[in-house]
Amino acid sequence: MIRSLFLAGAAVLLLGAAPAHRPPVDPSLAGPTPTKLTGYLSTGDVDGQTVIGPPPAPDSPRGKADRTIYLENRKLDGTARWKQATKDNDLWNGGALERYACALGAPINATALPRTYHLLQRVELDARTVGTPPKEHYNRIRPLIGDDLPVCIKREDWMRTNASYPSGHAMAGWAWGLVLGELAPAKASGLLEAGREIGDSRVICGVHYQSDVEAGRMLGAAMVAREHANAQFRADFAAAQAEIAKAHGTAPACPAA
Structure with a gap:
């Protein structure tokens, strides 16, 4: 009996305690479809808190x-840029991915560019792995909490518990711009512009502060630099690079300015 209890206790220590409850995630970061893919990085590969530091104090x-x-x-409510920010909210199924496809000059999906699409999926998963610890540590309240001013997406309960700093959309968006810019260097400027616009849309939408977006971009760049040290990332990157070099297809329509 004593031996059994000892072994059971050892198993708990080896397996670790049950994972702590995490607050609801932004559903627009849920990915294009359910996937068994994982990112390239593990928690701790990039110390997000060290990279970005704390958010600014409210009275600073x-x-x-x-x-x-x-x-x-909030005055932009109803404008064309407001409507585009609403589309950009959904990274996968809204207007965000369309921006990169427009800049690349080819559709980005699992049919047209499967290797590239696979790479972007795993990079976006890394944004969650790397971005969640500083989000939970700093626990900054989103700007829309406490008022009833217009925001470009529906107000939902997850916004009260999913922290604001850093912006996950800005992080993933800038990381995608960097990676795609490396894959297609002749089109890097437009691809990075798309990455910037994704972050800007979060501020226009009212779901993040400007400094949340800046921190997301900084952490996204640090994440991509770290990914280049990963052998799986380098292999997927090379496959995507070869795919894009051979890509042919109708350039998708670009978002209205």
Whole structure:
């Protein structure tokens, strides 16, 4: 009996305690379809808290500027840029991926560019792995919480518990721009512009502060640099590069300015 209890206790230590409850994730980061894929990185490969540092204090000059920008952008409700920000909210099925396809000059999907699509899926999963620890550590409240001002997507309960800093969309968006820019260097400027616009849309939407987006871009760049040290990433990158070099297809329509 004692031996059995000892072995059971050892098993608990080896397997670890049950995973802690995590707050609801932003559903627009749920991916294109259910997938068994994993990212390239593990928790701890990039220390996000060290990379980005804490968010600005609310009463600091930068914190006050964040709030001013949020309030000013509420005036964009109903404009074309507001509508585009709404589309950009869904990275996979909305307007976000269309921006990169437009800049690349070829559709980006599992049929037209399967290797590239696979690479982007795994990079986006890494954004969750790397971005979640600093989100939960700093636990910054999103700008829309506490008011009833217009935002470009439906207000939902997850917004109260899913922290604001850093922006996961900005992180994934900038990482995609960097990776795609490396895959197609002649089109890097437009691809990076798409990555910037994805982050800007989060501020226009009212679901993130400007400094959330800046931190997301910084952490996304650090993540991509770390991914290049991963053999699986390099293999997938090479396959995607060869695929894009041979790609032919009708260039998708670009989002309206």
